[in-house]
Amino acid sequence: MVQPDHVKEARDYARRELAGHERLLDSLPEAPLDVHRRFSETGLANWWLPKDVGGPGHSLEDGVRIVAEIAHADAGSAFTLFIPILTTSMVQWYAEPEVRERYLGRLAREHGAASTLGSEHEAGSELARISCTARREGGEWVVSGDKAFSTNTAFADFVVVIARAPDEPAGYVALLVPRETPGLVVEKRWDVIGLRSSATYQVALSGCRVPADHALRGSGLRLLEVGLNASRILIAATALGIARRARDLCLDYARTKQVKGAPLATNAVFASRLGQFEMQIDVMATQCLAAAREYDAICAGDDPAGDFMRLGCLKSAITTKMFCGQVGFQLVAQASEMLGGIGYTHDSAVGKLLRDVRFVSIVEGGDDVLRDLVYSRFVVPVSKRS
Numbered sequence: 001m002v003q004p005d006h007v008k009e010a011r012d013y014a015r016r017e018l019a020g021h022e023r024l025l026d027s028l029p030e031a032p033l034d035v036h037r038r039f040s041e042t043g044l045a046n047w048w049l050p051k052d053v054g055g056p057g058h059s060l061e062d063g064v065r066i067v068a069e070i071a072h073a074d075a076g077s078a079f080t081l082f083i084p085i086l087t088t089s090m091v092q093w094y095a096e097p098e099v100r101e102r103y104l105g106r107l108a109r110e111h112g113a114a115s116t117l118g119s120e121h122e123a124g125s126e127l128a129r130i131s132c133t134a135r136r137e138g139g140e141w142v143v144s145g146d147k148a149f150s151t152n153t154a155f156a157d158f159v160v161v162i163a164r165a166p167d168e169p170a171g172y173v174a175l176l177v178p179r180e181t182p183g184l185v186v187e188k189r190w191d192v193i194g195l196r197s198s199a200t201y202q203v204a205l206s207g208c209r210v211p212a213d214h215a216l217r218g219s220g221l222r223l224l225e226v227g228l229n230a231s232r233i234l235i236a237a238t239a240l241g242i243a244r245r246a247r248d249l250c251l252d253y254a255r256t257k258q259v260k261g262a263p264l265a266t267n268a269v270f271a272s273r274l275g276q277f278e279m280q281i282d283v284m285a286t287q288c289l290a291a292a293r294e295y296d297a298i299c300a301g302d303d304p305a306g307d308f309m310r311l312g313c314l315k316s317a318i319t320t321k322m323f324c325g326q327v328g329f330q331l332v333a334q335a336s337e338m339l340g341g342i343g344y345t346h347d348s349a350v351g352k353l354l355r356d357v358r359f360v361s362i363v364e365g366g367d368d369v370l371r372d373l374v375y376s377r378f379v380v381p382v383s384k385r386s
């Protein structure tokens, strides 16, 4: 099958810039990496930004294929490059037209980054308990509070802060805050166990002021739910790329390793495990693409902003992330065993893959939280539980 240009571009980038550099990418290198800046040479930087603001205008289905290619070489790079979609999709649909054009247009022109400040230590996944607070003062919003985790913030052009808004009917607001706003302080970078070429920070906001039109329309919590749809599907696609890489490591190893006088690749037990891998990878790919197409269909409708606001979390985005996280982790754990003692050393990339794939079942909702969400939204609504 002929690969579309964007898939070839992403694959060439991954092979040229990332493959073979595991040690550097896994070393918590200073962010942003030059190699991430050079992604713009592919013409795919922020590939989902709409054409009307000067972006490449790729679909989420394209995004699944791009992310899987990059994650095959390095999941942290994939995460760095796609996570702004969480932020920009909220801005794309719910910002005032002039604000949307200004910030997304600049991001498209300058190949910049954006980040979302949602999570807090105390509230955890009960986002309704966040304490970061925003209030109107004349023609401005003033926001203060601490945010536990946010990826790309140190080098972002702008962030979207999810805050409590006690004086507003919706109770919560999503505020677009330019990165250079006084009072926005990056306190530390987390020493994460995987995705170590990406950069996630703890951030403090104290009295950050933005103009009134920098508030996005609608409840901040609902907007975050909407934004998470695309990024959850792309997190799942990261697991797909990692799983393919683990399969390839096993195949390469089995071609050279001899067992009972024959290459391991010809051993029926080993081969059946690889057959199982292929089944799992195929279902992961099919599921990621199906979820992305459902998302793209909403985007292509008459009123995506209204439809997403009505729907909130898409079931397919949640279940795809859960499924790919669980199957991906299981697959990579088996791959580490199949590589024998080498699989337990840093001479093999499989240890990095194990640490990298773990994030899929944790970030943007751990599996227990998502099981509860699926149950309460799609199995038995809370109002109907006995």
Ligand SMILES: Cc1cc2nc3c(=O)[nH]c(=O)nc-3n(C[C@H](O)[C@H](O)[C@H](O)COP(=O)(O)OP(=O)(O)OC[C@H]3O[C@@H](n4cnc5c(N)ncnc54)[C@H](O)[C@@H]3O)c2cc1C
Residues within 6 Å of the ligand: 115, 116, 117, 118, 119, 120, 123, 124, 125, 126, 149, 150, 151, 152, 192, 195, 200, 359, 362, 363, 364, 365, 366, 367, 368, 369, 372
């Ligand atoms: C690398 C990385 C990047 C990140 N990037 C960002 C970012 O850019 N922006 C951002 O806002 N956040 C970001 N995060 C935060 C991330 O999304 C959260 O850490 C994740 O959703 C888990 O939430 P939590 O840390 O609040 O833990 P919690 O959800 O509070 O979980 C703690 C424990 O409580 C359990 N638990 C919680 N609720 C339930 C429930 N309802 N039912 C059963 N058990 C439950 C969990 O299963 C878990 O065992 C990032 C985190 C990491 C590690």
